[in-house]
Amino acid sequence: MDGPAPGMRHAGTDGVGSGGAGSGGAGSGGTRPEAAAPGPGQPAASPPAAIPGGVQPDDALLVLSGVGRRFPGGTRALSDIDLTVRRGEFLSLLGPSGCGKSTLLRLLAGLDRPSEGTLRRDAALAAGGMGFVFQEPTLMPWATALGNVRLPLRLAGIGRREGEARAAAALEAVGLGGFQRALPRELSGGMRMRVSIARALVTRPALLLMDEPFAALDEITRHRLNDDLLALWSETGVTVVFVTHSVFESVFLSTRILVMAAHPGRIVAELRPPPPPRPPGFRTSPGYAAHCAEAMAALERAMALPRMVLSRAAPPA
Ligand code: ADP
Secondary structure (H helix, E strand, C coil): CCCCCCCCCCCCCCCCCCCCCCCCCCCCECCCCCCCCCCCCCCCCCCCCCECCCECCCCEEEEEEEEEEECCCCCEEEEEEEEEEECCCEEEEECCCCCCHHHHHHHHHCCCCCCEEEEEECHHHCCCCEEEECCCCCCCCCCCHHHHHHHHHHHCCCCHHHHHHHHHHHHHHCCCHHHCCCCHHHCCHHHHHHHHHHHHHCCCCCEEEEECCCCCCCHHHHHHHHHHHHHHHHHHCCEEEEEECCHHHHHHHCCEEEEEECCCEEEEEEECCCCCCCCCCHHHCHHHHHHHHHHHHHHHHHHHCCCCCCCCCCCCC
16 A cells, blocks of 8 residues: 555545445355465466456465464364455455454454464565554544554654654545544544544555444444445555444445354355445445345354354363
8 A cells, every 4th residue: 555545535524425236246155265265475276266356366465274263261262264365355254243253353463373273474464564443443532633643653663754744644534634633532433433544544554454443333424434444445455354243334345255153253154245336325225235135144044053062172081
């Protein structure tokens, strides 16, 4: 990405978003939808098919093979995850509470390590190559919007003049150009989330990891932020992995959706909504409704799956 996010055009008020028609087929489900994906730098076994958005599947940022995560005490949060995150895609992880979405995101972020399997990262993710946005904006309450967005640049040793210029550009990109000097308490929930997104993007990361960023916002604000996030994604080319409970949000935003089931957390289906952009009227179109129905059915199937009986060492006699 070559500059701070130029995508979010709406200013500080968060109102109703846009809508348009969409169609296209969702992909097939399965417990190992990515089993044969090649790693970074490895040749694909067969000519790669383009995925929606024109990205080639061998353009991998992260490759997980047989990844599991077991916590002390025995909770098996994730099992047998095979997943390739491809450069430029908008990938959503959709599933009920407790299915391991946040645990998987933490593994992708390098904040936690797998108990089993391998996780390989592209070199682009090594130093400052990832940005994070959580459900809570986690802003410093005493610092201005500009100071909050500049923080990662300060931590990276970038001087005040360049840091402030980049932070100001990032705020402009998320529609908060006029709010540089505002403190977090002076901003609405949607505006605080915009500051959080600007802070995540100011380092120009290759990968943006978002953990239910809009779950606490009202529906109108959420729609507006969904619209603007898609504009930002399309204009910057940043790869996004987005955790959500919302079928509607996942279909609206994503080029690919992985549906997860719990106990243990695992990927059980892969869906491919029609690729963005979302033209006016999309949210009320039959095509969008059909894809939401498909994703809802996949989620219901995932939630109806029985707990897997996991092999354990036999207890001592
Ligand atoms: P989700 O994000 O889908 O709601 P999580 O990834 O937060 O799910 O959690 C998956 C499972 O792992 C849950 O059963 C949760 O209680 C458990 N879990 C998550 N973090 C820890 C931890 N640090 N220690 C023990 N269990 C954990």
